[in-house]
Amino acid sequence: MVIFSVQARPTDAASWTDLARRVEAAGFDALLAADHPGHGASPFVSLAAAAAVTSTLGLGSYVSNAGVREPILLATDVATLDVVSGGRARLGLGAGHTPAEWRAVGRERPDVAGRVRRCVAVAEAVQALLAGEEVTVDIPELAAYAARLTELRPVQARVPLTMGTANSTLLRWAGAHADVVGLTGFGRTLPDGHMHEARWRADQIEAQLAHVTAGAAGRDAPPALEALVQQVTVTDDAEAAAAPTAERLGLTVAELLATPFVLIGTADEIVTAVAHHQRRWGITRFVVREDAVAPLTPVLSRLTIAE
Known part of the structure; x- marks a missing residue:
């Protein structure tokens, strides 16, 4: 079966809740909110508002920047959304590309390899936290000590994870661990820090899918593939x-x-x-x-x- 979801961001309460109702009534699978701190609305606050006026619609970030989001805070937001929506939360993660978002939290954007290492570490930490585990991580890209969700559990046994990327290493990791691989088609970030080169040709898509397939070797069921x-x-x-x-x-x-x-x-x-x-x-x-x-x-x- 083919599934369609909608990515949007709120500008006011009335239009946002109306959109959530329309998207659900039309038969879209989920309403997804972008996550660019300082540049747009908080995805999880927005999605909680959408949860209040819908009953079946999936709700998720698309995607949260693992470079500037800390695992315990992200896991708390996702678990809370899952609770208030009755088990409809989704988690979308990406390595992040906008330098201004790092500078806004007092960091400089790492190189690609550093962003990828942090993204994987954040994804693994958040999944463990949502599963009720205590998490300690101490690597150059991420530090967290005895983190745990002590009084909060998501409704779902597993909150679905989408990894949004075109990076070869992350595609292989997503093939092995994610529920959904979000194919962005993004190439190198352009000087404005927001736009990208496009990797949209057939051979480029095939190369991306080859990484997913390699990562998924040995899984009972491969992840779903999703195009932005x-x-x-x-x-x-x-x-x-x-x-x-x-x-x-x-x-x-x-x-x-x-x-x-x-x-x-x-x-x-x-x-x-x-x-x-x-x-x-x-x-x-x-x-x-x-x-x-x-x-x-x-x-x-x-x-x-x-x-």
Whole structure:
């Protein structure tokens, strides 16, 4: 079965709770909140508000920056969300890429290897904390001593973990340990600290999936694969709609339309593309932005039919 979720952020209470209700009523799987301290709303406060007006909708961060989030605080937030939502919390983690977020907490952004080591350590610590274990970690990238959730337990036996990444080491780790691998298609962070080069060509996607497969060797069931969709446009002229993005990213229009990171075309073409991504890549989950809710709602039941 194919699953669609929505990533959004609140600007006011009324529109946020209305969005949560609409997303749930339309049949989306989850409402996900970005996590950029200082640049947007707190994901867990936002998701707790959404939990109060929904009953079945999954709720998660997408994704929390493991570079600036401490395991005990993150585990407390996730467990609390799981309690107040009745067991609907999700945890999304990533290594982080925005230098300003490190500087805001008094750190300088490490190199890629350092960010990856910290991300893995945070993921393992948070999972252990949510499982009720006491955690001590003392490595250059992370320190935590006798951390434990003493009076708080999540409702779920295991809060689902999504690792959002395009890094080879994290893809292998996610293949071995995560419930969902969030394929971002991100390459090198650009000088503005926010934007990225795109790794959207077929050979690049195949290389990413090879790391996931290698990591998943020996698992009874591999993790689900999820694509973060950057553009959804319902149109009768897919090539014209795709051309500006393709030019900006240095791709041909055909290359762009073939990636799982955009859904552009008529409703029928988008349904066909989703089925193609499921067959070719094994991608069964898609995360879209708030502006995609209205155009996708009329065809969501067609998009989520299993191949």
